[in-house]
Amino acid sequence: MFIKCSMRNRIISTVPSLTELLYHLGLQEEVIGITKYCVHPNHWATEKNIIGGTKNLNLDLIESLNPTLIIANKEENVKEQIEYLQSKFKVLITDIKDYDDALEAILKIGRITNCSEKSKHLTQEIEQLASSCNANFNYQSFLYFIWRKPYMIAGDDTFINAICNKLKLRNLAMQNRYPEINLDKIVYLSPDIIFLSSEPFPFKEKHINELQSHLPYTKIVLVDGEMFSWYGSRMLEAFPYFQHLAKILANSGMTV
Numbered sequence: 001m002f003i004k005c006s007m008r009n010r011i012i013s014t015v016p017s018l019t020e021l022l023y024h025l026g027l028q029e030e031v032i033g034i035t036k037y038c039v040h041p042n043h044w045a046t047e048k049n050i051i052g053g054t055k056n057l058n059l060d061l062i063e064s065l066n067p068t069l070i071i072a073n074k075e076e077n078v079k080e081q082i083e084y085l086q087s088k089f090k091v092l093i094t095d096i097k098d099y100d101d102a103l104e105a106i107l108k109i110g111r112i113t114n115c116s117e118k119s120k121h122l123t124q125e126i127e128q129l130a131s132s133c134n135a136n137f138n139y140q141s142f143l144y145f146i147w148r149k150p151y152m153i154a155g156d157d158t159f160i161n162a163i164c165n166k167l168k169l170r171n172l173a174m175q176n177r178y179p180e181i182n183l184d185k186i187v188y189l190s191p192d193i194i195f196l197s198s199e200p201f202p203f204k205e206k207h208i209n210e211l212q213s214h215l216p217y218t219k220i221v222l223v224d225g226e227m228f229s230w231y232g233s234r235m236l237e238a239f240p241y242f243q244h245l246a247k248i249l250a251n252s253g254m255t256v
Contacts (some may be wrong), residue, residue, distance in 0.1 A: 009113060012067045013038065014054055015076050018094065021106065021232035022071070024122065025115040033065055040234075057081050063088065071109065098162035102231035103127070122233060129239040130166070135246035137169045140192035143181070144171070144228065147201045150180045160228045167242055169193070187214050193249065194218055197225035219249055 012033035013019040019038035022031050033049040035057075049065060052058040054076045062070070067089055072082050074095040085091050092112055094105045103123045110119020142164060144154040154160040157176040164171060172189045173179060186194075194211060196203035208220045223245065227238040 010066065010068045011113065012051060012062060012065065012070045014051070014057060014082075015071060015073045015094070016040070016054070017226075017230035017232045017234055018071050018073070018105075018109065019044070020230070020234055021109060022113070024233035025110065025113060025118050027113060027115070030113070032067065033062065057085075059084060069112065096159055096231050097157055098159065099130070099166055102159065102235065106232060122236075126235045126239075129236065133239040133243050135167050135239070135242040137167050137193075137246060137249075139168050139170050141170045141172050141189075142193040142195060143173060143186065143189065143191045144195045144197065145201075145203065146178060146197050146199075146225070148203065148207065151182065151186070152178050153181050155179055159231060163228055163238070167246075183214060186211070190215065191218055194220045195223045195228070196220065197223055197228065199225035199229075221245075221249060 009027075009030045011022065011027060011031045013022055013031060014035055016035065016038045019031070019034050020040040023041050023044070031044070031048060033051040034044055035052060035054050036045075036050050037054055038044065038048075049061065051062050051065075055078050057077070059081065062085065070085055070089050070091045072085075072091055072093050074093055082091060082093060092109065094101075094108075096102050096105050103126065106119050106123050106126075107116075110116045110122075144160055144164065146152050146154060153173045154171070155173045155176045155178055156171055158178070161171050161173075172191050173181070194215070196207055196211075203222055205222070208222065212218070212220055224241065226234055227241045230238075
């Protein structure tokens with residue numbers, strides 16, 4: 001059951017995972033605009049104003065909606081667009097690179113939307129799930145793929161990497177952000193595990209086969225990208241998911 005928050009805001013979210021967080025905080029009426037990539041909750045796609053994509057915001061539409069608060073993210077959004085919006089509206093820019101950043105962002109959004117108690121309770125739930133999660137991958141090496149043609153992986157300064165470190169996984173990507181990587185380098189690194197994410201590129205079973213022939217001793221598995229990369233209320237589902245993943249990973253190539 002959602003708790004309604006006091007003091008009505010007019011909120012626009014430019015970040016899919018934080019849109020889901022706003023829904024979890026009970027801000028159904030306060031949220032007036034979301035991006036086309038804000039797929040949770042799915043019914044908001046027909047109920048809210050769609051203000052473009054995360055990197056291609058419809059600035060004219062946003063201005064016409066006259067929001068009291070815009071929630072953005074340093075990585076998800078384009079700097080110049082957010083700076084323009086800052087000149088006209090109140091903008092909260094989140095910068096989330098690790099687990100602690102994610103919890104702090106939840107609390108900050110709770111404070112600015114007058115939902116402090118709800119956000120505090122949410123972070124407590126997440127911390128309880130994280131502390132009870134026994135998904136220990138025993139420091140196995142990994143690469144986390146987000147794109148194909150060219151292959152791109154999650155680097156060592158990303159939220160994805162931080163979550164994997166918390167699960168006791170060791171990232172072989174020694175560069176920041178999301179570097180490109182070629183097949184020869186992948187074979188040379190020979191990771192214990194390759195995670196093929198469902199987003200932003202939707203990897204499928206055929207892509208496991210594509211890599212497995214070159215990496216016969218690597219466990220290659222399709223994973224739900226939202227669990228690894230969505231900060232916010234999605235983290236409630238993430239830690240049970242990781243626990244399940246750890247149990248079945250011995251069967252390489254399985255979808256989880």
